[in-house]
Amino acid sequence: MSLIYNPTFKELEQSLDTYVAINIMAKRTREIATSLGNRITDSDALSFVARGELPDPKDYPDHRLDRVKEYLTYVDDIEIKSAVLLSYEESLLKNNLVYRYNTIEDESRQVRVRVIMNILWDSRPHKNR
Numbered sequence: 001m002s003l004i005y006n007p008t009f010k011e012l013e014q015s016l017d018t019y020v021a022i023n024i025m026a027k028r029t030r031e032i033a034t035s036l037g038n039r040i041t042d043s044d045a046l047s048f049v050a051r052g053e054l055p056d057p058k059d060y061p062d063h064r065l066d067r068v069k070e071y072l073t074y075v076d077d078i079e080i081k082s083a084v085l086l087s088y089e090e091s092l093l094k095n096n097l098v099y100r101y102n103t104i105e106d107e108s109r110q111v112r113v114r115v116i117m118n119i120l121w122d123s124r125p126h127k128n129r
Helices: 007-014 018-035 042-051 062-072 078-094 107-123
Strands: none
Touching: 007 062, 007 078, 062 078, 078 107
16 A cells, blocks of 8 residues: 555644654554554554554464463473463463462472562563553
8 A cells, every 4th residue: 555545644644743643653553563462563563554554463473472381491390380381371361460370289389380470470572661
């Protein structure tokens, strides 16, 4: 789509205030990034806005759990791995930190789950900026 026929461009062209134009572009960029669960970079989202296109969600798969699984390759305890994965998945759904221990009753192993979850949750890529 040509920039001349882009509805965003038309709206910006009608606006004489640069501040308003920038706000419109930023708002549309945030909408696109949010619609993809922030799996797209800001610059890519801005490019889509400038072109007047919407990205295909299939082109931007969710790799958050892959990263978590990669971090967990260093953990030997299978039950702790399972508990951390379950905790992370549920935390993503609730958008809040959640701990699930499955069958782990030992306090020291529960602490390991909490420590790993805190590290992963604090470094998560989708964290609000």
